[in-house]
Each structure stands twice: as C-alpha cells, then as structure tokens.
Amino acid sequence: MLIKKPAEIKASEITDKSVYLQRRRFLGRASLLGIGLSASLPGRVLGQNRQALQFNKNQAYSTGEALTERGKITAYNNYYEFGTDKYSPAKRAHTLTTHPWSVTIEGEADKTGVFNLEDILKNRPLEERIYRLRCVEGWSMVIPWVGFPLGDLLREFAPNSKARFVEFTTLARASEMPGLSRPVLDWPYVEGLRIDEAMHPLTLLAVGLYGETLPNQNGAPLRLVAPWKYGFKSIKSIVKIRFTDQQPVSSWTRANAREYGFYSNVNPDVAHPRWSQKRERRIGDFLKRKTLMFNGYADQVASLYRGMDLKKYF
Ligand code: MTE
Secondary structure, eight states: OOOOOOOOOOGGGSOOHHHHHHHHHHHHHHHHHTOOGGGTOOHHHHSSSOOBOOOEEOGGGOOOSOOOOHHHHTTSOOOGGGOSSTTHHHHHGGGOOOSSOEEEEEESBSSOEEEEHHHHHTTOOOEEEEEEEEOTTSEEEEEEEEEEEHHHHHHHTOBOTTOOEEEEEEOOOTTTOGGGGSTTSOSSOEEEEEHHHHHSTTOEEEEEETTEEOOGGGTTTOEEEOTTBOGGGSOOSEEEEEEESSOOOOHHHHHOTTTOOSSOBOOTTSOBTTBOOSEEEETTOSSOEEOOGGGGTHHHHGGGGTTOOTTTOO
C-alpha cells in the first residue's frame, strides 16, 4: 500500500473570526447553563475546530505502544461518505454539520426515543484509551481516543431479553456528504454488534482523540470503536442505535458477504479472499509487523467466541 505524507493544513481550514466569535458566544452560554465543557461543545464549531476535552486516562485499557502522529490519524481516513480516497475525508468533511446532533434509540428496549447528544454527554465522565486500530486493508494505527464505554449508555435504555444485537447507523445527508452521490455502498452506512460485544468493557463510543473533539473525518461527533475488530466495524457519525433480535446486515456484508462477515474480528489466520491478513503496516513504519489475534485483545475478548468456528464466523 502506498503511504503518502499527510496533506498540509490549508489556510482556509484555519478557524476564521466569525467561527471563533461564535465559539466564544457558545462557551459563554455553556457556562451560564453550568454545562461541563467536555460534554457540551457543539460539533458545528468544534468539528473542525479543535476543542480540549476533560477526561481521565484509563491506563488499564490502554496499550503502551507509540502513538500514531495526530496529523496522520486525521489526514489518512476511510469515510466513504466523503469519497473513497484516503485523503478526501480530511479535505471534504468540513461540510458536515455536527450540531445540533441527536441519536435515535429504537427497538427492543424499555426506553426509546430521540436524544440530544448534549443530553447524552451531560455529566458523563470521559476517559482516554489508547487503542490499536487495524484496518482490513492491512494498515494500523495507535490512537488515543476520548470517549466512554458503549455498554454504560446502552444499559440506560434498559434493553429487553429480545435485544440480542445492536445495529448502528451513520448519518446520510447528501447535501453535506458528497460521497453519497455514488452508490459505492448502500447508504446509510450500517454496522452491528452482538449484544455481548456491544456491552463488552473494551467497546467505546468516542467523542475525541488526542485530548480534543473528533475531527469530522474521524467520525464527529460520535463514533464507535471496537478495537479487536477490523476498522470498518467502527462506524462514524452515529445517528441511530437499534436493539434487535435479528443479526444486523452491515453495509459491507451487503456489498460483499464473501469478503466481509458479520464478526470481522481481526484474525491473522483467516485471509481476506483477496489478500493475507497475517501482517500489517503500522502507519509511519517502514517494515510490516505481525498481526495479532483479535488485534492483541485476545485475553479480553477470546471468551466471547469460545466454541465458534472462526473460519466460518469471520
Ligand atoms: N464509518 C462510516 N460511516 N463510513 C466509512 O466509510 N469507514 C470504516 C470505519 N467507519 C467508514 C466508517 C473504515 S473502513 C475504517 S478503517 C475506519 O472507519 C477508519 O477510521 P479513521 O478514519 O478514524 O481511522
């Protein structure tokens, strides 16, 4: 895979004065309302304007490996709603309006409805977790995410006994997402987890990286991170979470079920039909390294798949 240098930040991407003033006004309002800074920044101004978050470092859930540079994490992306080229999301995702933002909770739960992101984040402690991210294409990064455990949020909606799976949906707003004009995937982007995977303490909903709010190209304002799975399971810019008794059909499985299964666990022993998954290139490194079973998280997650034939359930 060809790895280029991250695109340089253009002058046009630097905060202009009106946006800056809008942000100042918002911060004034936020402090009047007594809302914590970390939980209340509007994505419209924060998406492309870096805002510091308040969080605790979670060492127990973090790898000690060297971090991938911020500039690389935010310049080399997969976000097909903004084009299939790795450099397009960083150039184009500034068009995404991430405020106001709401998340619809549907399906097999006692509490459902439409919830403002600000309310979801209110009084919710954030933590930093340094996770490996392994893309199915054979590259990987080490990313300091800021977020909170997905399971903590899901439990608040009181899922019932039929809630065996959780389906996630990305925003599909053609006016702001130029990639939607091409039927590369069946939009909106959809992903799913088994309920025990969703409730697993490693599974994170991220709102930031490198101590700041998520850039749009990384999935602002809210994206999933399931670090033992290939990166495509980590769905960006989530607008809907549905509890269901049926295994969700993800966009990638719908596009090509032979190549992309439901589980998508990182597994060096199961090749993608078109390439091996035994090795990966850490972005920034010259030499490839061995890919680890479950992306190195086997101790924590292997028990979820005990007794399953991982060649069949790939
Ligand atoms: N989510 C949406 N909505 N659209 C996408 O195209 N790409 C996936 C995943 N989430 C994608 C998405 C893929 S293939 C990967 S590898 C990761 O996002 C990349 O996340 P990053 O750009 O933050 O590194």
